[in-house]
Amino acid sequence: MMRAIFNGVVIAETPRTKRVEGNDYFPPDSLKREYFTDSPTKSLCPWKGVARYYSVSVDGVTSPDAAWYYPHPSPLARRIKNHVAFWNGVTIEGTREKKPTAQSR
Template structure:
């Protein structure tokens, strides 16, 4: 499915049914493109296009004199309530931009997160997508015994795990690096970004002649709010066997 087709479907759905949720945010939101700020606003909206996390939509009037926002064709089936647009600063452009003109999203612009050089929330760089203002993370020290295994082979055991509790997600267990059996791990080139925890790196697991890709992740330099998990390793609960104080966890 092409990006343009996906964007068309997204715009059509938002115009027909509205977003899952939309509300103004008091946070200052800025977007950097080609070395200059394309917009700078304290009137952005958090818009949930799906139930999981929001995106920032920014007002048409928030674009700087360095930026050129050009309305293009109307999105088919939206009765002129959504238009494709282009955003450029100098020689660099962001594609797949949409300007909405619905009662709920009047004159708000959706810009793909990865098509700007950097987004800022106040003076803090943000990655991947904005944080959900209704979600929080708790990181709790525990003395419960955690055992992790796969295909009958124990990968890690610890009685000093960190339990990471994130709103609407299952608990994760971060184990000290000295409590992991490193002979089963090999480094992965995969990197992902979490707005709550920072940049994650991964390990593959190799057991009984089978390779399990990106089964373990860790944060070398997590965000300040998640600092306690630095260097700890977390195994995908859904893909391994986990026992908490001898009781097997469901997948």
């Protein structure tokens, strides 16, 4: 199980993330939304597209722009559409579970 932790609290949890450029991207439904607020910040990645940001707040401690996602990624990055990656004080812990194979289904 993979977990994103900020200020001692799990803010996202999922069995599998999508790993791109050394970052674990968490599926949108894995976020505990009460800890996230939209940010006006945007940035541009030459191959992924325009990133949007969330600020993360837990127990009165806020990390501005600590999470980012691509709502409209380029075709090359479509597999991470709306998935969220973290930095700026958020730690990632855990082990990604393997995808089920045809034999294990």
